[in-house]
Amino acid sequence: MELTLNEKRLLVALGSIGSADAGTLADLMDSRREAVVQYANLAGERGLVDVEKQVSRRYVPTEEGRAYLGQGLPERQVLESFGETIPMRDLQSHPLAKIAIGWMRKKGWIAIRDGIVQKTGATGAGADEVAFARLGETGAIEDSDGVADLAKRGLVEEDETVAYTVAITPLGREVLAGGLDLQEEAGTLTRDQILSGSWKDVPLRRYDVTKLPKRAYPGKVHPYQHLIEEMRRILLDMGFEEMAGGIVQSSFWNFDALFQPQDHPAREMQDTFFLGERWPLPKGFERVRDMHEHGGETSSTGWGGAWSAAKAEQCVLRTHTTSLSIQHLASNPNPPVRAFCIGRVYRREAIDPTHLAEFEQLEGIVMDEGVNFRHLLGFLKEFYAKMGFEKVRFRPGYFPYTEPSVEPEVYVEGLGWVELGGAGIFRQEVTAPFGIEHPVLAWGLGISRVAMLRLGLRDLRQLYRSDVEWIREMPTYGGRR
Template identity: 35%
Template sequence: MNTSALIDSLHPLEIRVIIALGSRPADTVLETESLAAAAELEPSQLSMAIEWLLAKSLLVVHAETVTPIVSLTKVGEQYVSGASPIERVFSAAREVTSTGKRLTIPDLQAQDGLDPSDVSKAVGRLKKEGVLLIVQGGCIESTGRPSPTVEAIRVLLQQVNEASRELKSFPEAHRQVIEDYAVKRGNAKEPFRVDDRVTRSFRLSPAGVAAAEHLAKEGVAEEVSQLTPELLKDGSWRNKRFRKYTISLRAPRIGTGKKHPYREFLDTVKTKLVSMGFQEMRGSLVETEFWNMDALFMPQFHPARDVHDVYFVKHPTHAAKIAEPFLSRVMQAHQDGGKTGSTGWKYAFNAERAKRLVLRSQGTAVSARTLASVPAVPGKYFSIARCFRYDQVDATHATDFFQVEGIVLGEDINFRTLLGLLNLFAREVAQAKEVKFLPAYFPFTEPSVEMHVRHSRLGWMELGGAGLFRAEVTLPLGVTVPVIAWGLGLDRMAMVALGIHDIRELFTDNLDLIRTTRGIF
């Protein structure tokens, strides 16, 4: 492209940047702020013009400097007028030591605005500095020494609150404190933020110099975007510069409306089950321990109960009552088997504990309530239940998840029927290519089985458990026919069906990921 054609392709913003640099001595170098002032452009306008000129090789980056800048977070701004956790712990320790009172870590954690992690970090730091001692009984005492960290944090909060500053402008000791208490990935509750400010300087390339000389010699004609009747009548169009249009550019992508892939998956699962003749069961997110565990013959003392690490409701803590005759029947089944033909668990059933309110930890609680509500025989029921368990979040675990829960009642129902249904779900719903069954133990089913499917990247993955409900479950709830039941992790089934490798992506708000995740069925 010759210089004249190149000039015709330039945007007015690009021309202003070239003129600003070209009107100065050769090899002039200007930083971003100086260049914006010289070209009389807003920062956003200058940024666009620079990127365009760099792409056209009319401008080159002379130097790039990265400067860490310290500022306060919202948390830090609160600490300016209040006190940081380490200051509060330090002050509390000195106060109780001077008065002879006792202070423990749980006492500190109970104070408003102090998280356990904040207390742990503060105590650890102060103990390392020799400011605090942990004495007999787990009590905290002050040694009377000053804390360099506490003093530094108070000074830094005041200084940075006045104006953001370069990290290198602080003394070495203060820099270390800033880095220790700066926001990091996975830890946003810190008072300081360190951001990199990138400063670049630019100069014209040889082609840019030639373009600047051409503009200085020929001048810049006024640019218009439309050819109007007035321009044609008086002939003034001859002295105008018309904006160029590049028809080879790709049109911008239009993001059309679309269901979230996981929402679509859940709707499809429901549609398939309804089309198979299943009726939907519904239940509350908040359940009593009775329906969540006791009605399922899970003993109140047994380690199997620990698998369902539940979240307890803070207020109210207990339900007013449990419906009869189910409470009495289930209590009897636990204690001596009642009329189930079992010997039970042989312990004193705690009816008060059965009223304890929890967040539902398994969809089987919905099945238990359905069995107690005189279901149709034969009958098929399902529920898409959101469940909650205390768990470590990783690629295949979450603290809340969806289960597809189901029961089938009938005189001719058996274990073979169950395996056939599980295999159908794995292949039709999860779109799994490989399925296997392993023996398992659950307090409420016998025999019991676990279903596993192979994920394309994560390998074999457990989807959930199933089995035939024991008589200790069905008879106290008024059901006398065989019942098969299953509870499968819908989140993991969706990972296989949607080709997702991390369970957290099912709940993402990343629009690009939502738009590009392939659909199902």
């Protein structure tokens, strides 16, 4: 049986004592405790030693807990600082009052009437106090009555101790009795040894090439962030520029500029996070107002009714990134324009495995002379193909600010056809107020839904959890097989 030098040294150390803890063996072998455990596990795989692991858990005081040792819990200290009654105002001057008053009331030690604190007489020590007193005597305690309450209060914390006991087996004694060569082995060769040929006489350490090395976990980009960056790179390669903007938008840009009527259900509290701030309307807002009320200078009849400037000034957490698209177009009304945005949006959704109150959206726009609906479908098919979805189809859809409108769908094995967003050509009611005279192709995509398909998830919340194990196991290339 081929043994490493360290395994041989371990057997020799155990030969006279039979068994010992890792610390004792480390002293005998002039080594580290961790290294001895490693040697023992190797020898244990060969049946030469038995390794027993003992885990003990105790509770020790936290920094706050140490401040109370010898003096008692805060509520006991404050309780003993006054007689039978005391005005609440005076009691609150005690440095521990903020912590203690609530606990004294919870434990039934005091009653408060008309601003006067009075002891109830039922002030016996509970299990938490008994455990805390024992902690002051011993410095550490086992889990028992009252300890869980101290832990919840942050006064104690769990301290885990792991000990290893190593014992030689009959097979180990048999190998030891046969004699062991304790000659030092070389784990590496030097340049001089190779040039001189002396390496031929060097006792080399033997390696088992069939054993898997310890798994390493290098730093990596979060799979979801990797997927977002992949989408960004695809659009940049397709000739798009990236646009950005704040998550707080006025209702004017988030709704009105996109020809959403001011009584649209999406503008109600159940769908939108409204803020207390108000932003002034931009120059030329009257053209948007006129478009809503009577269609402005177009053939549209608008929505009718009176348009409210106060309602348009109210700020919201953006419900879509289309608010950035229309602002970008307003600043760049002449072709060509080819831009995209990847950003977080917010909606008042009930959180479940397929809905979140905040999520990422990808927004794209193309404005140029002569572009049409077929160009829109072509852009979408190209993008989805680069994302790995080979089968793409489109079905008619409806959105307040595009006409015609479609909902792209991709085919996923095991799921069938899955809808992945909305698209269309901006209506004249959207573009005309800003002097845009050419067609604007637009689409929005919920990135989280793509992430679920690409990463094989069934719960959107997984994308935002701090699950280190999941991040380690997920391929860095975003889940594409």
